[in-house]
Amino acid sequence: MFTLFKKVLKSIALVPMVLALSFLGLAILMASVEINYSDYDFLSYLVIQDKADAQFIFSFIIGGIFTLTIFSYTMVMNVLNRNINNYSPRLVPLLLSEKHHQIILGFTSGTIIYAMVLSLTTISDSTAFYSEISAAIGVVFSIISVFLFIYFIHSVSQSIHINYILKQVYDKTEDTLLQQDKTHHAFKILEHIEQHKHVVKSMRLGYLHQPNYDRLLNLLSSYGLKMSIHVLPGEFVHMGDLLFSYDNPLEASKLKNIRGCFAISNDVPLDVPEIGFKHLVEVSVKAASPALNDPGTSKAAIDYLTQLFLVRHTIAHFEHKAMILSDQLSRPNVSNKALEDYCFLEMDRYMKDDPLLSLQLIKARQKINA
DSSP states (O other), rough: OOOHHHHHHHTTTTHHHHHHHOOOOOOOOHHHEEEEOOGHHHTTTTOOOOHHHHHHHHHHHHHHHHHHHHHHHHHHHHEEEEEEEEHGGGHHHHHHTTTHHHHHHHHHHHHHHHHHHHHHHHHHHSSOOOOTTTHHHHHHHHHHHHHHHHHHHHHHHHHHHHHHHHHHHHHHHHHHHHHHHHTTTTEEEEOOEEEEEEEEEEOOOOOEOOOHHHHHHHHHHHTTOEEEOOOOOTTTETTOEEEEESSSSOOHHHHHHHHHHHHHHHHOOSHHHHHOOOOHHHHHHHHHHHTTTTTTHHHHHHHHHHHHHHEEEEEEEGGSSSSEETTTTEEEEOOOHHHHHHHHHHHHHHHTTOHHHHHHHHHHHHTOOO
């Protein structure tokens, strides 16, 4: 249940859906509550008493905002297609997760729903009452939608620039690094991961997301358990792979609670810090390929990657391959050296013949290890 709730909260459809339902609720409320708005001086200028006029306004709103919304979706798909072709398809979830894009799409969709619901009250003969200010409020929503659409064009146009995308990757990865530092501040060094008597294997296929360490540690403390995680977050997990092990027998309900801290899905695990490093490597490598031949983008990606390594070196637990959290939870870790070797080995292979980029890689490693 917790995993499902977490997935819903991170869904890109959540914000647009909540906004659209809010507009639906407002429309139903206005159609249900009978108020004589002409009695209020500050609302009297918004009153439209003729149902035919109100119906015309609602029809105009529906058609106009539909056009804006369709154009907005088209722009988003064009941007995503460009980024898939030029950089990396794994950057798509990062672009889709931007809240301001979701708010704009939710507001415009909600305006359409609002106008469609209230237009029914203007054409229905069975209801003598209709909200006399509903059409005017719909016009206000339409004006706001137009301004949001203008901002949307600016935002989407900005998001196709690679420097903006690289900065987004950097900010997201730095944030996950610092968040993990908060949960891992009381760690102890461990040589290897111990396998306990009771083992739990994966029942799903996909990528392991970052476990909820705070909730997991609370559960282990309340159950009096010691546990070892055997899979690195961000790795692909096959069905039947060993996920974690624990020392004492557990009731089914308690084991289910612990399982709920582990999310496995086919979504890109953006909450895992190492994923951002891999994204930057993919962008730099693809930009250095003969198909794109964009050394400037490769150099920019290397610069951001270098800064991320410098941040990662300031966090103590990233120096080790394994650790213990609060004496109850053991987990594997990607050490700085292992991640550095992975990233630069991949880039060295594709950039060794480029004099500019090969020199940039040497400088980056020297700066990281200075």
